[in-house]
Amino acid sequence: MAIRKKSTKSPPVLSHEFVLQNHADIVSCVAMVFLLGLMFEITAKASIIFVTLQYNVTLPATEEQATESASLYYYGIKDLATVFFYMLVAIIIHAVIQEYILDKINRRMHFSKTKHSKFNESGQLSAFYLFACVWGTFILISENYISDPTILWRAYPHNLMTFQMKFFYVSQLAYWLHAFPELYFQKTKKEDIPRQLVYIGLYLFHIAGAYLLKFSLWAVLFVLGRLLTLILSVLTVGFGLARAENQKLDFSTGNFNVLAVRIAVLASICVTQAFMMWKFINFQLRRWREHSAFQAPAVKKKPTVTKGRSSKKGTENGVNGTLTSNVADSPRNKKEKSS
Known part of the structure; x- marks a missing residue:
């Protein structure tokens, strides 16, 4: 039997299949453009808007912090560029988790297509939730929200945020925005798209609302x-x-x-x-x-008469072990009786 060789033909460049197979590499190249832009003076001013957090404010040192000044942030329209860049990073991380962790588990477990897609979705969300919960817990401790919950509403509005608080919001927005192109990259079924759009939209609504209304509450709510x-x-x-x-x-x-x-x-x-x-x-x-329904007893089916030599004894003794009149009066029985 001849061994069938695997097809080495790659799909045409920029075709539908080409983008799906190589979307992580394409996105990585786009992200590298912004990183390389930091190396040149001409493009550094534009690239830094995408890579680093914007709207930095340095406050003078207080009596409690006599050695160093505090660096805080507020939000603005330039944050959209930062969210876009880290959305690209989220797509790359998504592809890495999919290829090196989830796909290997799928090959070992031999899931069906339905279970395969659900496992991928649950695996990606589990990794993100675990990371975000650990990060959110660290923010709760470092920002003293656990020891003093009144900070959440005292001295409102919270116009300024620490670096990790703002980066947490930017990362959350970037992750849930990356979920929209992933619906295309992962070939999500049409019947599953409305369900995913609902919870993606709910997350974006609440995170963006907490960010824009200056309620530093989402880090607590997430945990x-x-x-x-x-x-x-x-x-x-x-x-x-x-x-x-x-x-x-x-x-x-x-x-x-x-x-x-x-x-x-x-x-x-x-x-x-x-x-x-x-x-x-x-x-x-x-x-x-x-x-x-699975545990309920199965409904009894009518017995079926099978043809062949093995079924002759059953038919001679009647149906379900009862003797029928046809068997009692059969010609063979009469002939044997007469002899």
Whole structure:
């Protein structure tokens, strides 16, 4: 038997299959353009907007920090360029995890196509959630949110952020924005696209809202569970910010602490948590029904008469072990009796 050689033909350049097979390399080349731009004086000013965090403010040293000054950040339109660059980085990391971890597990486990796509989605999200939870926990500890939760609403608006806080927001936005082109790169089924668009949009809505409204709350919300999320949201937005002195809408100072905004924020959080719990409960109920249906006894089927020598004894003794009148009066029985 001749051995079939693998096809070495590559798809045409810039074709659909070429982009899908080599999207990580293409994105890596685009990211390298911005990094190489930092090496030349002519392009450095443009490239630095994409690579580094913008809107840096250096505050003078206080009595507690007599040795060094504090470097803080605020947000602006240039952050879109930074988010775009780190969206490219997220696509590259996604491809690395897929090729060197998930694909190897898939080849060993021999999953079906449906389980293969679900495993890839769950594996990518698990890696991101683990990384983000560790990073978020570090922010909670370093920013003293655990020891003093009143920082969340005290001295609002929080116009300035530390480097790690702003980088956390930029990374979160970049990751969830990269999920849109990944729907194309991973050949997501059409019936799965609406479901993924819903939770991608919800994450972007809440992260961008917390970032733009200067609520340094998402790092806490990401780490805690659904119930603690609601409790902390009501405590921060419903009680803490409601008792603040300045409750006037002021775009110049970035103060959004007004009743309408607080109600909108609480409503969006509550609706999102309720939606996620509803999806979770429906998923568990569906699994319970499938498990119950699988455990239920199978319906008895009618016996089928098979042809051949092995079935003659069964037919001679009747159906289901009962003696029929046809068998009792068969010609062979009468002939044997007469002899």
